[in-house]
Amino acid sequence: MLQEFIQQIVNGLVLGSTYTLIALGLTMIYGILGIVNWAHGELYMLGAFAGLYLAVVLKLPFIVALLGAMIILAVCGMLLERLVFRPLRQAPELNMIIGTLGISIFLMNTAIVLFSPNPLSFPTEYSNEYLSFLGIAITMQRLLVFFITVVLIALLNYLIKYTELGKAMRACEQNPDAARLMGIDINRISLVTCAIGAALAAAAGVLVGPIFLVSPQMGLLAIAKVFAVVILGGMGNVEGAIWSAFILGLAESLTAGFFSSDYKDIITFFILIAVLIFRPQGLFGNNVIEKV
Amino acid sequence: MLKLSNLAVHYGRIKALKGIDMEVAAGEIVTLIGANGAGKTTTLRAISGLVRPAGGTVEFEGRTVTGLDAREIVKSGISHCPEGRQIFPRMTVAENLELGAYTRKDKHNLDAEYQRVFEYFPILAERRRQLAGTLSGGEQQMLAIGRALMAKPKLLLLDEPSLGLAPFLVEKIFEIIRAINRQGVTIMLIEQNAYQALGIAHRGYVLETGSVVLSGPAHELRHNDHVRKAYLGE
Ligand SMILES: Nc1ncnc2c1ncn2[C@@H]1O[C@H](COP(=O)(O)OP(=O)(O)O)[C@@H](O)[C@H]1O
Ligand SMILES: [Mg+2]
Numbered sequence: 146m147l148q149e150f151i152q153q154i155v156n157g158l159v160l161g162s163t164y165t166l167i168a169l170g171l172t173m174i175y176g177i178l179g180i181v182n183w184a185h186g187e188l189y190m191l192g193a194f195a196g197l198y199l200a201v202v203l204k205l206p207f208i209v210a211l212l213g214a215m216i217i218l219a220v221c222g223m224l225l226e227r228l229v230f231r232p233l234r235q236a237p238e239l240n241m242i243i244g245t246l247g248i249s250i251f252l253m254n255t256a257i258v259l260f261s262p263n264p265l266s267f268p269t270e271y272s273n274e275y276l277s278f279l280g281i282a283i284t285m286q287r288l289l290v291f292f293i294t295v296v297l298i299a300l301l302n303y304l305i306k307y308t309e310l311g312k313a314m315r316a317c318e319q320n321p322d323a324a325r326l327m328g329i330d331i332n333r334i335s336l337v338t339c340a341i342g343a344a345l346a347a348a349a350g351v352l353v354g355p356i357f358l359v360s361p362q363m364g365l366l367a368i369a370k371v372f373a374v375v376i377l378g379g380m381g382n383v384e385g386a387i388w389s390a391f392i393l394g395l396a397e398s399l400t401a402g403f404f405s406s407d408y409k410d411i412i413t414f415f416i417l418i419a420v421l422i423f424r425p426q427g428l429f430g431n432n433v434i435e436k437v
Numbered sequence: 438m439l440k441l442s443n444l445a446v447h448y449g450r451i452k453a454l455k456g457i458d459m460e461v462a463a464g465e466i467v468t469l470i471g472a473n474g475a476g477k478t479t480t481l482r483a484i485s486g487l488v489r490p491a492g493g494t495v496e497f498e499g500r501t502v503t504g505l506d507a508r509e510i511v512k513s514g515i516s517h518c519p520e521g522r523q524i525f526p527r528m529t530v531a532e533n534l535e536l537g538a539y540t541r542k543d544k545h546n547l548d549a550e551y552q553r554v555f556e557y558f559p560i561l562a563e564r565r566r567q568l569a570g571t572l573s574g575g576e577q578q579m580l581a582i583g584r585a586l587m588a589k590p591k592l593l594l595l596d597e598p599s600l601g602l603a604p605f606l607v608e609k610i611f612e613i614i615r616a617i618n619r620q621g622v623t624i625m626l627i628e629q630n631a632y633q634a635l636g637i638a639h640r641g642y643v644l645e646t647g648s649v650v651l652s653g654p655a656h657e658l659r660h661n662d663h664v665r666k667a668y669l670g671e
Binding site for chain 2: 313315322324327
């Protein structure tokens with residue numbers, strides 16, 4: 146019983162880490178560019194393929210492949226901003242939805258053509274290493290997911306809270322016109338935000354690719370959950386996204402472990418609907434009232 | 438110092454400014470008065486690069502700056518303290534001020550500016566670590582002005598700094614505006630409170646539906662029949 150519980154907690158932390166890394170980019174892009182990026186799951190998917198290629202085909206060490214995939218996807222994120230998001234910024238909301246949804250479909254199908262629709266396995270040097278305690282064995286890969294996610298969150302937190310870039314990002318999120326009056330280059334901040342968001346999604350893909358499987362459809366499956374995470378956390382709220390990612394990840398894996406895995410997806414959306422009814426601003430909505 | 442020639446701004450089909458001419462000399466306080474929707478805010482937004490003019494020119498210190506990016510305008514020495522304060526609510530007072538100096542190259546050298554801002558507004562020094570969104574309306578206005586000063590501007594654009602403040606605070610804000618001006622900062626001041634504005638300004642312009650209908654020294658405008666009827670409620 147205890148062992149089962151710990152196992153499910155570990156699984157929940159892995160899921161929570163994945164959701165966090167994807168949700169962070171999604172919520173930052175929404176907060177700063179005002180765009181809901183429906184193609185964000187595909188950045189996660191492309192990140193996994195990039196990591197798979199670097200680690201399995203080029204035989205680079207896993208950590209190097211992880212960093213490499215993050216850099217490749219950061220460039221993709223910047224291209225996406227420049228070619229798609231920037232022209233859409235002034236457009237009506239419907240155009241934005243159609244635009245990013247179109248990119249999502251395009252990227253997924255391109256991946257199906259390039260990599261075939263069949264899931265690929267992504268073995269790494271950590272897949273067959275175990276850490277044992279209390280009679281349970283946890284693969285190093287799972288621990289690595291959680292550990293690296295914590296490191297990335299800490300780095301992002303430092304960037305946003307203490308660096309000049311992070312302050313400029315927050316300014317753009319809180320009041321774009323005033324940010325322009327301070328002399329902040331909003332286009333540059335948008336570009337950087339997309340680069341960071343895409344790199345974090347890529348990290349998620351590379352980290353969990355070896356645990357699950359890598360396939361062109363993986364983004365589609367993840368994004369519904371991640372939207373739930375972002376809405377629970379309050380759209381554009383970075384801290385809220387982190388907490389709700391772990392809440393949902395744990396709820397899901399404990400449900401799967403103690404009731405039935407049939408209910409694990411239902412629990413996410415049950416929580417989402419309950420929150421939308423009772424706290425439509427999200428669990429961690431901003432409490433500061435902007436005075437007029 | 439600043440010269441607007443035949444400046445026009447359109448929002449879609451709305452012609453908010455229909456070709457206005459204005460001039461501000463170094464060291465002056467010039468006030469823009471006019472009813473709601475007359476085009477006062479739009480004038481400042483066109484100067485600071487937040488909206489692109491449909492026609493006409495903006496010249497600052499002999500250089501044409503029409504249509505330049507807001508960033509370039511700040512760097513050239515114009516700070517805009519916008520209508521409704523527009524502070525960053527979920528950042529601290531200190532961070533708000535720091536962002537005011539975002540384009541400054543001499544960032545290690547901001548002590549003089551902080552000192553000056555805290556001298557004008559001692560309450561901001563006390564509230565340094567507090568989130569700006571939790572300040573009172575008057576404190577937020579002080580922060581907005583302080584933030585604009587952090588860029589060390591030559592020309593300060595103030596859009597209705599007294600809006601919604603208690604009378605004793607209005608008095609105080611006007612006093613500080615005068616003090617800032619005495620330190621050598623040229624000021625363009627928008628006010629609904631025409632009486633007060635004409636009291637501290639050297640010259641004024643009266644805007645009505647996107648056109649300048651009157652201009653002149655402040656003391657003359659104060660005794661102008663039209664101004665007295667329409668804006669001073671006499
Ligand atoms: N963003 C905008 N979009 C459309 N119309 C606007 C916008 N901003 C201002 N206007 C219109 O332009 C005119 C001038 O507005 P404004 O410059 O704000 O006047 P004032 O500051 O004198 O009250 C008004 O008719 C107003 O409705
Ligand atoms: Mg106005």
